[in-house]
Amino acid sequence: MKPRPRVVDAVLDAMRVHRTFCVVGHVRPDGDCIGCQLALAGAIEKLGKKVVVWNEDPLPEKLAFLDPQRLLRPPRTGASFDCVVAVDAASYERLGRVGDCIRNRKCLVNIDHHPSNTRFGDVNWVDARAPATGELIYRLFQYAAWPVTPRIADCLFAAISTDTGSFQYPSTRPSSFAVAGELVKRGANLAGICREVYQSCPLSRVRLLRHVFNRFRLTHQDQIAYVWLKPVDFVRTGASPAEAEGLIDHLRAIEPVVVACVFEELEPDFVRVSLRSKDPRVDVNRIASAFGGGGHAAAAGARIRGPRLSIQRRLLAAIQESINQPSC
16 A cells, blocks of 8 residues: 555544535536545445535436435535535536535545646645546545445446546556455446446437537547537437536547547537547647646546637637647
C-alpha cells in the first residue's frame, strides 16, 4: 500500500468526529461518481453515522443495480449536516443545485482525481495521478481498515472500470489492475457488472446512437469528429440525456479521428460540450479549461453560454489549433 498522505488523516478525522453526513457527486453522474458515493455511504453507515446520498440528476439505469436500496436521492432545501463529502467533482459548480442545498454544514471534504479540481473543500484530497476516484476511495478503505463487503466491492469495481474505459484508457495504471483484482477477491461480481454496464443497452439508446452515426460530421482532414444533440433528438428517440453517456467514444473510435466532440444543447444559448482525445499530445483538458470547463487530458468537457454556431466555430478552431501544434 502506498504511504499514507497526510490529508487522509484529516479525511478520517472528519469521519470520526462528525455524526451526520451527506455524500454528493457531480451532475450527470457516471460510474465513478455513483460507485464512490454509494461505497463511501455504506462505510459511513457501518460506522453508526447518519448518511444521505444526493445528486441533482437521477441514477442512470445501467447503474441502478449498484443501488438496490435506492439510497441516491435528489437534494432538498433546509437540511443541515455536520459533514458533506463531495466525490469525483472537479468544482463546486459541478455539484449543480446540490450545492445550494448543502451550505448549512460544518465541514466539506473534497475527494477527487481531476487535474482541474479547484480545491473547493475545507479538506481536499485530490490526486490527479489516480485514474479514477474509485481508487482513492478504495485506498481510504485500506487506510481506515474498513471492511469491503461484496456490495461495496461492486461499487468500487464499477467506478474504476468505467473511468478507465474498462481498463483501456492510457490513464490506466498497474494499481488499477491490482485494486480490481482485490475487489474481485472481496466479492465483486465481475460478470454481473460487465453485463449491466457494458452488455445491456436499451432500444432508446440504440436509436440515439443511430442518430449520432447519421448526423456526425468530420473536419480538419477527418481528424475532428463532431455531432449535435438537441432536446428534440431525445424526444424522438425516447432516450434520456443520461443515455448519451459514452456515445462520444464511437466517434473517437473512427480511425482518422484524433478528437471527438459532442455538442449537447441544454437550452437556447447554453451548450454542454464533451471532448475526447486519443492522441496524448492533444490535451482536451487544456481546451475545455479555456472555455470554463475541465477534466482530464483525454476526456474533458465544459458548459458554455452563447449562440450555437459561435460556440461550435470557436471550439473547433481551438481543437484544430491544438492538433496543429508542432508536437502533434
